[in-house]
Amino acid sequence: MRRTLTLGAVAAIAFATTVFNTTPAFAHGYVNAPASRQANCAAGKVPDCGNIVYEPQSVEGPKGLRNCHANIPQFAQLSDESKPWPAASVGNRVTFTWTFTARHATLNYEYYIGNTRVAVFNGNGQQPPQTVSHTVDLSGYSGRQKVLAIWNISDTANAFYSCIDLQIGGGGNPNPTVPSGTWRAGTAYTAGSTVTYNGVTYRCLQAHTALAGWEPPNVPALWQRA
Numbered sequence: 001m002r003r004t005l006t007l008g009a010v011a012a013i014a015f016a017t018t019v020f021n022t023t024p025a026f027a028h029g030y031v032n033a034p035a036s037r038q039a040n041c042a043a044g045k046v047p048d049c050g051n052i053v054y055e056p057q058s059v060e061g062p063k064g065l066r067n068c069h070a071n072i073p074q075f076a077q078l079s080d081e082s083k084p085w086p087a088a089s090v091g092n093r094v095t096f097t098w099t100f101t102a103r104h105a106t107l108n109y110e111y112y113i114g115n116t117r118v119a120v121f122n123g124n125g126q127q128p129p130q131t132v133s134h135t136v137d138l139s140g141y142s143g144r145q146k147v148l149a150i151w152n153i154s155d156t157a158n159a160f161y162s163c164i165d166l167q168i169g170g171g172g173n174p175n176p177t178v179p180s181g182t183w184r185a186g187t188a189y190t191a192g193s194t195v196t197y198n199g200v201t202y203r204c205l206q207a208h209t210a211l212a213g214w215e216p217p218n219v220p221a222l223w224q225r226a
Contacts, residue, residue: 028057029100031149031162032188032209034088037068037078038162039209043186045086050077056209057101059161063152066112068163078163087165092139094166096149099208103127107154111136113145125154130221131207142169185212194226201226 032039038056041049051074052059059078061070068078077083096111106123109132119136138145144167151160183195183202186209193204195216202216202223216223 028055028060028102029098029104029151029160030057030059031096031164032099033097033190033207034090034094034164034166035086035188035209036149036162036164037085038075039188040086041077042209042211043188046083048077048083050074052078057099057160060158061161062157063159065159065161066115066148068148068161070159070161085165087144087167089167090138092168093135093137094147094168095133095135096147096164097131097133097207098128098149098151098162099131100128101211103130104151104153105155107152109134110150110152112148112150113138113141118147123152123154133207138166138168143167183210183216185210185214195223 030036030038035043035045036056037046038049038052038059040046041052042054042056044053059068059070059072059075061072065071069075098109105125105127107125108123109121110117111119111134118138118140119134121134136147138147144165147164147166149162149164151162153159181195183197188207188209189195189204190207191204195202195204197216200216203226204222205224206222208214208222214222
């Protein structure tokens with residue numbers, strides 16, 4: 001009996017060590033349209049992204065940072081300017097859409113180009129819906145720019161970070177509708193898009209970037225049989 005208790009205690013300690021030494025992956029969010037760097041990594045559009053491909057929603061760090069990876073070493077690739085980051089071709093007004101895998105009460109949302117805050121939107125201390133969109137006027141900028149989007153949480157000292165590469169003034173729709181096709185994880189879908197999955201057609205109800213486990217039959221809040 002004593003040996004059984006000892007092994008049980010060791011197992012419990014090992015489990016607790018694993019849980020408390022692992023970065024939590026609960027309430028998170030990121031910009032999925034225009035595709036942020038982590039969204040492009042999750043979609044396989046940029047090579048050698050590391051762990052971010054599995055959890056694009058997890059770039060969380062202290063408020064006040066001004067980098068793409070929130071000072072998290074395993075996400076440092078997001079701040080690597082030598083990578084071939086795709087730049088979305090947009091006009092002077094850009095609509096940024098956040099997708100939340102869980103929803104924190106929100107202080108505000110900030111948008112920066114360099115050290116200049118180009119927009120801020122109040123969160124009123126409320127929980128956001130599953131997706132939130134903001135239209136930002138970038139008429140003072142042109143050419144290739146990197147926008148840092150920040151989701152500041154109201155009841156913690158942390159924020160979530162997303163960098164979005166843009167080609168401003170290049171025209172085009174920053175939130176293109178995904179054409180009909182087969183459902184794929186890592187793809188950004190807009191409301192009204194249709195896909196097929198296991199031979200069944202589904203219509204997208206809310207804009208989001210698909211993740212493994214979010215197959216249309218599993219998330220009726222996102223997909224409806226067409």
